[in-house]
Amino acid sequence: MAFKRPRANSPTSSQKRTRGNGQTGYVLLGTELPPDKDSDDGTFVPEWKQTVTDERGRRRLHGAFTGGFSAGYFNTVGSKEGWAPKAFVSSRSNRKTTDTAQRAEDFMDAEDLAEAAESRELETAQSFATIGRVGEQETDGFFGLFMTEEETMGVKIAHKMGWRRNQGVGRKIRRGVRLDDDEDSMSSAHMFAPSDSRVLSAAPQDINRKGLGFQSEARLGANEEKETKDRPMLALPFLDAPKKQPTKKIASKKSSFGVGVLNDTGSDDEDPYELGPKITFNKTLGKDKKAKKPSKFAKPGAGDKHVFVKKAAGKAAPRSTFDGKPPLRGFVLTIQSVDLTTKRKYPPPKIPPGWKSTKSNVPVSTGDDYTSVTDAAKASTLDAKGRASLLGETPLPGKSVFDFLSKEARDRLANLTGKKDLPQGLGQTAPEGYSSSEKKQPKDLWSFVPVLDKATAAAALSNGTTGWMPYSEDLKKRARYVAFLELRSGKKHELPERPTDMSISEWAKELEGFVQAAIAFRPATGLMASRFTSSTSSSHPGSGDVEKASETLLRKPEPKPEDPAEQAAKMGMYGAMTRQSFPFYPSRLLCKRFNVPPPPEVPHGSDYTSSEYGFKGKTEEPINRDAMNKIIHEAATRGNPMMQRPAWMNETEPPSGEVPPTKVPAAQVPRERVEQHAKVDVEKNEALSQERAAEDVFKSIFGDDDDDDDDDE
């Protein structure tokens, strides 16, 4: 609040300051203080010199034209735009919630805030008023710090039961009034509460909060002594007795560098940092210092002279118990103090003479006398029976293998193994009920017969009856093959016969070969089977040429079935057979760069990552129906099938990839010819009715891939 003291327009006479040192009646001493500009001492100041201040003494009117009130940035609030109170915005949809309630601070400017902050002062809560209380050194600093003054529950209950502070607990006793320790005034006896007994503090003595194995400095012993002396809560005075004895201070070996506060004995004469003998240096100027007086303090470890102050060994006077009562009847106070601190030490047990520790370094055993278990077992001459008798075992009721072995067999075994100590072969016959090993053999041989799918076996068998069958060069083998297939298709149940000159391993291998052959020469099923009819005329197994081809097929089985598209390409049958397609996903940026619309299935915004679009491609069906028809048709209309046979099937022709160049015009598939074929009547399939291409062509292309086609169906 700006105020302006009303002043007279013209100076009154009293306000008129006398100019110069005209006063003769005064003697002026010293220098006159410079006139205080700011002080308003009531002297006349013309209006134009007066300043307007606010209540805090700050100038309120500025500038050339000082008639206005310049509130704003320069003397009121801290922003150029002026002070703006916090806005209160609340609408129907967006209610101002009450949790952001307006506080008084919202309407205060910096000045007010500073004032409010000044008026605030830090105080402790009432219950923690004990912090920093003086005169309680006994309680350990940190443990007392957080204890509140509140009374414990026990105290509260005792209060309710009539107990008062500083009273003892128990029946009231009648005694005289004690007034200021004046025991004599036994004027009248009243009932008084028993006097308070001191709390028996059972705090163990050795509590110190030092680390394990820490040996405190020897000099601290003096301090400890004082501590125990001052301990008021110590309720067992006899425990103090050993402490009272002056302990001999041992100079600490592990002394720290320098000197600590606790090590300072308070005498300035002693320089802990000085080196060497003390006499050598003279530390005073002028005159020689007098010889040192012995310090009144014992300075343990510092000097070579120890001054011991003899103390009374113990009080001779009979002491009372800690609560002032005489001891109970029948008990006597101990004079001897119990030394609880020093533990009794037991001497270590004596080691019996001749004892050796196992932990001590074992002398390395020499290789000669060391024998391993296996060596020892080898060295022993005992056989199993001998060991059993040695151990006292009853002999097993069964018989040994050697009981059944003939003598020759046993000798052969002994020769082979080099062991002469084998039991004698007794050559006994097998007991009753056990058939001979000859009859048992077939059952074991069943394990050699490989597993074959029943359907496959049946299919291969049926193929053999209608079409041709492998092993045409070896009829016996073929018979075995048929027998095997019959077994696996469930028609027979006997073991496949084994030639006498064939070992079991060879026989098992042959059976494995049968399985492969059955899988390989299973007829086409499904779609492919419906496309082909089995041959009746040309490819009879007896005819020489085809048998040769089949033999080559048999003898050199392809390690990996070749891609039919690859084979078709090598045969020059380009077109639908050699074409596959799979979806791929061009990145959108690529389509953008090529200015083409991206295919619809490309996920929007996705970019190319190889993991995402790696090999997602699905191969379409390699041969569709009309393509197949076209192939068959072409093959049928080209004339002699032997002419068309690819070169690799005919060893006489040079092994070039396609039809030799001389036959180019005939063998090529020009477009005009394809168009010619379009006129052929589709209803009547000449390919099936008239002439067929060589079966081997188709077999070589499609023969091994029946499985895939079946899967596709």
Added chain:
Amino acid sequence: MPSFPTTPIALLTGHTGPVHALAYSSGAASYILTGSADRSIRLYNPSKAPLAAAQNTTDLGLVNKYSAHGYEVLSLCVNDNNDLFISTGGDKTVFLWDVVTAQTVRRFSGHSGRVNRGVFGGESDSVVVSASFDGSVRIWDCRSNSHKPIMVLDEAKDSVTDVVALDGEIVSGSVDGRVRTYDLRRGICEVDVMGHPVTSLEVSKKGTEILVSCLDSTVRLMDRANGQLLKAYRDEAFVNTELRVRSTLGMNDSVVVSGSDDGMVFAWDLLGGECLHRFKHSERRAVNSKSSNTPRVKKDIVSAVAFCKSRREWTSAGGDGNVVVWGMPR
């Protein structure tokens, strides 16, 4: 049928190693870029290097030299504006060159094998498509500064030897004997099995046929629509079984020209399929005999042929480091 240019009209010399790459400049096609195993690329003006004069002096008609490759140069491609070209080679990197300054503008690295072919693609040559020995085709963006390819087509099981970028399609040929056509519009890749390692691809002007060179000494013209064989071009003397030689279509897609393993150049009639001419590159003459009886020299190979799009002129380059321009007699 117009006559085939059979007269050597210019000789471009200067390379010290076999020339593996040839490219006519776009537009008027008055310049020829050559890339060689001697790690350099040269720009020639063939009209300044007539055969008679060039036989005596080297570097005749040389316009510029481009050297940044550390390995052999295997392919070249000039863009439509004639201001940039691509070169690829054994350094697993695609180099994008500025023609005038002879500095590389961009280098696309990411292939893990030598880059067999690099072509411009996309609208206004905005991408570079490269085919590499590592079995992948990578498409690089010329417009952004990204060092990563836009896309990697790694379906090939073997080295990809050639790639063609068409309008909305990318065709790649691989040693695994397949020609893969990636149709960007349909999102379908069509695989045509050729049965033999593919070494060169060239698409006709119509875009419906593709000329495929295979390592069975056959050049085939395939119908791109259904993968059928339209024509196979062979000759008794034509040997191409182990080396990557280029084949090309020329004279408005009426002839097929291919180099060979033994230094011969063959020209076939596209429709008829009969061999029109045989040329001996090193002797710079046409050979009439059906079989070349000269002993085969190891370095004698014609690995690159290029047909001029605007004139009746074509170029062959081979193991001797010389480039022969064949044209009509003046």
